[in-house]
Amino acid sequence: MAQQELNPFDSFCTQIDKAGKFIPEEDRKYLQLLKHPQRIYQFALPVIMDSGEIKIFPGYRVQHSDIRGPTKGGIRFHPQVNLDEVKALASWMTMKTAVLNLPYGGAKGGVRVNPKELSSRELESLSRRYAAAVAKFIGPEVDIPAPDVYTSPQIMAWMTDTYSMMAGKTATAAFTGKPMEFGGSHGRSEATARGLFLCTQYVCERLGKSILNARVAVQGYGNAGYNSARFMSEAGAKVVAVSDSIGAIYNAGGLDWEGVLNYKQSNARRTVTGFPGGENISGQDLLELDVDILVPAALENAITSENVSRIKAPVIAEAANGPVTPEADMLLYKNGKTVIPDILANSGGVLVSYYEWVQNRNGDHWSEEYIDDRLQRWMKAAFDNVWQLKVKHSVDMRTAAGVLAVTRIVNTYKVRGIWP
Numbered sequence: 001m002a003q004q005e006l007n008p009f010d011s012f013c014t015q016i017d018k019a020g021k022f023i024p025e026e027d028r029k030y031l032q033l034l035k036h037p038q039r040i041y042q043f044a045l046p047v048i049m050d051s052g053e054i055k056i057f058p059g060y061r062v063q064h065s066d067i068r069g070p071t072k073g074g075i076r077f078h079p080q081v082n083l084d085e086v087k088a089l090a091s092w093m094t095m096k097t098a099v100l101n102l103p104y105g106g107a108k109g110g111v112r113v114n115p116k117e118l119s120s121r122e123l124e125s126l127s128r129r130y131a132a133a134v135a136k137f138i139g140p141e142v143d144i145p146a147p148d149v150y151t152s153p154q155i156m157a158w159m160t161d162t163y164s165m166m167a168g169k170t171a172t173a174a175f176t177g178k179p180m181e182f183g184g185s186h187g188r189s190e191a192t193a194r195g196l197f198l199c200t201q202y203v204c205e206r207l208g209k210s211i212l213n214a215r216v217a218v219q220g221y222g223n224a225g226y227n228s229a230r231f232m233s234e235a236g237a238k239v240v241a242v243s244d245s246i247g248a249i250y251n252a253g254g255l256d257w258e259g260v261l262n263y264k265q266s267n268a269r270r271t272v273t274g275f276p277g278g279e280n281i282s283g284q285d286l287l288e289l290d291v292d293i294l295v296p297a298a299l300e301n302a303i304t305s306e307n308v309s310r311i312k313a314p315v316i317a318e319a320a321n322g323p324v325t326p327e328a329d330m331l332l333y334k335n336g337k338t339v340i341p342d343i344l345a346n347s348g349g350v351l352v353s354y355y356e357w358v359q360n361r362n363g364d365h366w367s368e369e370y371i372d373d374r375l376q377r378w379m380k381a382a383f384d385n386v387w388q389l390k391v392k393h394s395v396d397m398r399t400a401a402g403v404l405a406v407t408r409i410v411n412t413y414k415v416r417g418i419w420p
Contacts (some may be wrong), residue, residue: 074148129190179322195348220298249278
């Protein structure tokens, strides 16, 4: 497999070029701006471990574009974090916020660490060290971080507290995805999966399919994965397989999403494998199961040119960012598969983060029912806009979403201009 296919930032640039073919030729000069993140910060983050040893963890924050407003994006703690990945994730956030028509740009952060190997004290120390390192470069009107892979509301609380101590005032609007006790919002933890479920439901309706009794496989059983399994199950779908970083389980008759979650949280290895109600299979086997809906909810590059020919699911809903490489994306479309792209499918998280930010800035607190209603209406509008462009240009949904995002970003550049 060509190395460039696996570089997530190259994948992003390929998507930009593909979407750019559908905007006026005189506007395409602005596309080069999207291929160059505005600001890149790298940090060496020292932590005194419980053993007394000092370890240095590499940290990153990339602010891709603030042309439409403050940058917005999560922070992930993962042993595979690298600069190209963070650049790509920040860039996709710019596209995602534009698809939703939010007053944001895109950013992303990360630390190369396996948080499962840290004690609670070490995790707090690293979280606060990262917040202190980025504090000069973020803020409610500049860049608003949030949780991502292996970060949590508790980590956001530590980071918000650190930022507030350095700012000399409580600044809850500086981070989103916080606990309810500290400026968090109803619906935030389930938002990514709820938005994905809604988009999947809309696609099934357009294709004349039903979620009822649909067979679903979910790759990744973190927050987005298990909530996706939950919403699909509650709608009458049959979740037959789920996985995590260790392995996967399968039951043709369907898995109990809540039972799997309880098992994962209670066993020593924190894994779904070995669940009494399922058969152990490999993570690769899960992707290739004969199911109706596949939900990649793990990391980038899950579906590539190497395995795309074995993907059987007619509908693929991207809970993760960048799980399908450009070459695989093209082949899936040619094979009649419908991919609901990440910048639409998993955008519910940033949407409710926006609601949290608005509440924090206004000193407000919205009900769960109010937020759910707004989420449904906003996601439906974004989906309809993407689908209309898909039909208009006879393209896949990712290209259609890209055209929508690029058009909005370019139009903002045109009215703002490039100063000086």
